[in-house]
Each structure stands twice: as C-alpha cells, then as structure tokens.
Amino acid sequence: MGRIDVFVAPRPNPALIGAMTIVNRIVMLRGVPGLRDLMPFNRLAGLRGVANVRHIDFPAADQQRLKACCGGGQATFITPNHPEFFTDWMIDKEIVSRVSPLAASWATHGVVNGLGRLMQKFWLANNLIAQIPGNNDAAKAHSVDWALKGHGVLLHPEGAVGWHSNYIGPLLPGAVEMGLEALQRGRETNKDFKAWVAPIVWKLAFTGNVERALAKECVYVEKTLTIEGAANGSLPERIYRIHSTLLSRDEQACGLTVEEGVPYAVRRQRVLAELGRELAATIAAEPGLDMAELLRGARRWLRDGKADADEQKRVRKLAETIQRIQRIGPWAFAAATITQEEIAEHLKRVRNDYCKGALRDTINRFVPQPAGPRRAHISVPEPLGLHAYDGSVDEALAMLRSRMQDAVTRIATELEAAGGFISYPNPFYHR
Structure with a gap:
C-alpha cells in the first residue's frame, strides 16, 4: 500500500496544539480586528478569517455539560454534526480547546497522509487520526486507547460533509461501538468507569445580507x-x-x-x-x-x-x-x-x-470561502452515558440523532423568530 493508506499513530505535541489553537481562533475563524473589515485587507483570507466566523455563541451551560464528560475515569467520544468542510475542523478545534485540549480528531486519510511527509508529521503532532477507508481497525484501537486516558476523541457520525445544516443525516456506529469497547476495558480496572457519546451541533448564520x-x-x-x-x-x-x-x-x-x-x-x-x-x-x-x-x-x-x-x-x-x-x-x-x-x-x-x-x-x-461574515451557534444536547445504557447500537444511534436534530431545529427556530435569516420562496418545495 502507499503511504496514504497506512495508519500511523498520532504523536500529539501539546505546545504545538496550544499554538495552533490561537492561530485557528484568529487566522482561521475570526480574523484580525481592525483589519478584517478594511479594504484591501478584507480580501485576504488570513486577515479576514479564512472561515469568516466572527462570533461564536457557545453558552456556558453547554460548555460545562460537555466538559463534565471529559477527564479521568471516563472515556468520551465527541460527535459533532458535519454541515460544512474546512470550517468543521476549525469550529471543532475551538470547541475541544475549551473542554479537552488534547482531544484527538478523526480526519480523512487524504489530509493526514496525502500531503507529504512533512505535513503528515504536522497533522500527527496536532493529534489527527487518519481514517483509512475499508481499514479502520488500527484507528479505532488507537482511539479507544486515547479515550481511556481521559482525553476526548472527536469524529463526525454523519460521515462525509452533507452541506445541510438544518438536517442531521443517518449516523454511523463507530463512536458508539468504540465507546462500548472503552467502557468494557475501563470497567476491568475501575467498576465506576464511565463512557460517553457527547453530541454537538452548530449552525452558521450570516451576520448581514450576502x-x-x-x-x-x-x-x-x-x-x-x-x-x-x-x-x-x-x-x-x-x-x-x-x-x-x-x-x-x-x-x-x-x-x-x-x-x-x-x-x-x-x-x-x-x-x-x-x-x-x-x-x-x-x-x-x-x-x-x-x-x-x-x-x-x-x-x-x-x-x-x-x-x-x-x-x-x-x-x-x-x-x-x-x-x-x-x-x-x-x-x-x-x-x-x-x-x-x-x-x-x-x-x-x-x-x-x-x-x-x-x-x-x-x-x-x-478551503471553501463563505459569502460573508458569520456567527456560529453551538449547542450540546444531552450526552449518552453508555455506562447507564442497555439498548442496542441502532437504538443508541436513533437516540443521538433525535437529540441532535432537536437541537439544530431549536437553534434555527430561535434564529428565525429573532429575524436572523433572509428567506425566499423555495422553488424545490414539494408537498
């Protein structure tokens, strides 16, 4: 196999991860205040914010709900929705930096392994886990090991980007299956060990007419x-x-x-x-x-x-x-x-x-470029405690998807009521 199809375990570098958190916050998301709205600087993605997410609405109660699931004595698999490429990792990184800074994140093997040895080393130091299509056993084993150390593991249960932020697609079972394996292994040495699947949803809204x-x-x-x-x-x-x-x-x-x-x-x-x-x-x-x-x-x-x-x-x-x-x-x-x-x-x-x-x-x-500045609205639905769950994997996925869809719908409804959207008749509408 070529290098792109071979799993290499991440080697997280806390100093680099901390530095990239600051770079992500300024360069990738918010931009440089004072320059991001001035010509010609607002034409430069790095000064404007590559993803152009000016504001992040992440309520303290939601942060605390997620943070309570992370740490020693428990394994946590964090599962955000997946409405947009590139911005996904930037927002996900901002979220985990607040609750579990050394969390590992799954990413496509084309990014982790496919951009040359130097970039592979960089991504592995940022604690990215390469998803190898058709051969994810090593990635799953590493994820369980890392979660057992008290650090979160983030992966997108919808799989590929859907470009549909108001709708949660069918979920894949990986996070639940790894969570159950982590629970079984954790209980071998600690009868009170806990395992969580912690869903997150975020919705982007333009701050003006674009x-x-x-x-x-x-x-x-x-x-x-x-x-x-x-x-x-x-x-x-x-x-x-x-x-x-x-x-x-x-x-x-x-x-x-x-x-x-x-x-x-x-x-x-x-x-x-x-x-x-x-x-x-x-x-x-x-x-x-x-x-x-x-x-x-x-x-x-x-x-x-x-x-x-x-x-x-x-x-x-x-x-x-x-x-x-x-x-x-x-x-x-x-x-x-x-x-x-x-x-x-x-x-x-x-x-x-x-x-x-x-x-x-x-x-x-x-690196898809947005049409204008945006605000990210983040919500953390109720996490699923696998240590207190006795249903099937399919039932767990249905429960998680329902909680995520309810949270997305609530955000959209509240924004609509507050006049946060510019809308038109939908030509696709079909009774």
Whole structure:
C-alpha cells in the first residue's frame, strides 16, 4: 500500500496544539480586528478569517455539560454534526480547546497522509487520526486507547460533509461501538468507569445580507457548467435551474425522458430508481434491497475485485452517480422557504460535486470561502452515558440523532423568530 493508506499513530505535541489553537481562533475563524473589515485587507483570507466566523455563541451551560464528560475515569467520544468542510475542523478545534485540549480528531486519510511527509508529521503532532477507508481497525484501537486516558476523541457520525445544516443525516456506529469497547476495558480496572457519546451541533448564520456575493458565485457556477439562461430570475430560481439542468443530464444519460413541469423530487427519485436497477443487475444483487444496502453491496463487490477493469469502472461510476444525486435529499423539498444560508450550501455542494479541473475549484474544494461574515451557534444536547445504557447500537444511534436534530431545529427556530435569516420562496418545495 502507499503511504496514504497506512495508519500511523498520532504523536500529539501539546505546545504545538496550544499554538495552533490561537492561530485557528484568529487566522482561521475570526480574523484580525481592525483589519478584517478594511479594504484591501478584507480580501485576504488570513486577515479576514479564512472561515469568516466572527462570533461564536457557545453558552456556558453547554460548555460545562460537555466538559463534565471529559477527564479521568471516563472515556468520551465527541460527535459533532458535519454541515460544512474546512470550517468543521476549525469550529471543532475551538470547541475541544475549551473542554479537552488534547482531544484527538478523526480526519480523512487524504489530509493526514496525502500531503507529504512533512505535513503528515504536522497533522500527527496536532493529534489527527487518519481514517483509512475499508481499514479502520488500527484507528479505532488507537482511539479507544486515547479515550481511556481521559482525553476526548472527536469524529463526525454523519460521515462525509452533507452541506445541510438544518438536517442531521443517518449516523454511523463507530463512536458508539468504540465507546462500548472503552467502557468494557475501563470497567476491568475501575467498576465506576464511565463512557460517553457527547453530541454537538452548530449552525452558521450570516451576520448581514450576502445576496450580491451569492449571485456572483452563482454566475461562476453557471458559466463553469455551461448552464444557459439561468441568470434570468431570482437567486433561488437560478439555484433551482442549476440543479434541474444537472439532473436533466443524468436523466438523458439514463435514457429517461425529460419532462417539463414535473417536480424535482419526483424526477430525482425516478433517476435513482433507474440507476439502482442498473447497479443491482450489474453486481447480481438480491432483489428488494434498499439503496443503502445496494451501495454497501457495490462496495463489497468492488473490494472482491473479481470482474474486469471495465466492469469495475462501470460499477464505481454508477455508485458515485447515485451518491451524488442523493446529496440533495428530501430536506431540500420540505420547507416552503429557503434561506441565504441554504442557498450558500447548495452552491458549495454543486461546486464540490461538479466544478472540477481548475485550480480555483481545487482550492474551493479544500478551503471553501463563505459569502460573508458569520456567527456560529453551538449547542450540546444531552450526552449518552453508555455506562447507564442497555439498548442496542441502532437504538443508541436513533437516540443521538433525535437529540441532535432537536437541537439544530431549536437553534434555527430561535434564529428565525429573532429575524436572523433572509428567506425566499423555495422553488424545490414539494408537498
């Protein structure tokens, strides 16, 4: 295997972690006061704040709730939601710096191992755990060992970034499974040992009207993807036309007729059904599998490597297309209005999935730039004490997801009531 696929245990350097906390707070999040709003300095991401998160609303009671779960005599797995790339680690780092400064954080192997030996050494010193696709046993074992020392371990239970901050996606079982293993091992020497899964949610809201910046980014996407006529109409209508045009290309590739006036959600489901049938036939899957099971079957089929290269390429492309189309889910059709924050998420998702090749697009994929200054609203739902829990892993995941969704909905509702959002009619809305 190449270096990118080999797990190397982190070697945390407390002095470096402390220094990077300050760098993160100023350079990555808040920017330099006095310069971040002045031309031309506000055009420089490092002075403006790369993620442009000017304010962090993290109530003391929530901080204390999380801090109480961390420390000696207990193992804690911290599970934030995952609405945005790059900003995720910056906010997560700010959170753990306040409650468990030496917490370890999971990150994709492409970041930890894929940027050269010097950067790998830097990330390992910052206590990042490389997630190796299909081979996470070493990462999990290290995480349990580290948690047993009283330091938190942070990982995103939703998996990949979803770009949907108002909706918590299905959760993966890793944090609960590692928590149960840590509890079992901790109880071998301490009958009072505790293990926690501590969820966190955060929601970003623009501090002002950013329609002009969003429209500028929309123009770039329209030109890059050759979507004609999209500039005519309101900003939400242009976003809808972008998505509709991209979906029509998938419909044509599947041999489906593109019908005018049919709701996006209906068209999307029809394309997914057709792609699912083709994928199931190719890998000879059992009939009646839902899409999640079918995709898991495709991954197993690819790992087995029994087919020729062309057939593997076809299966990989089908699976990737299904996942790409699924990334705009039912949450997009649920509300009659759409906010500027949700429009920004649509744009970032499209740029990540479709705009590729140019250096500008590559940079945006790793360090997406927001349309304007933002405030982060952070909440810590009730942690799940595994030491006082006797249900199944699936039941634990359902409970955690419910608590996280309730917290996100509460934040959004309170912001809406306070006039914190600029909203428009939602063209995706489908009863």
